[in-house]
Amino acid sequence: MAIKFRKQAVKFLQKAYAEDASKIQGALRQLIITVEEQGIIPFNDLDIKKMKGEWEGFYRLRVGKNRVVFTVRIDSGEVDVYTIGARGDVYN
Secondary structure, three states: OEEEEOHHHHHHHHHOOHHHHHHHHHHHHHHHHHHHHHOOOOHHHHOEEEOOHHHOOOEEEEEOOEEEEEEEEOOOOEEEEEEEEEHHHHOO
């Protein structure tokens, strides 16, 4: 399984506190493991929701006060992380 980070997501992780970045990376690891092993998105285990409106087709992962917006292609085994940020900043 491959995980791809967009430029904005990488910038956030570089600037974030080490503890926050570590929690986000751990949650993404859990996501990848579950998708690989079970072929499903763990909505309840990781507080993931399908997004609506202009973000249709994306998913949101909540890690504390931060949000990770991503897509999953289960057939090709890819997770694309589009953006990471505080709740109020991500959806603008």
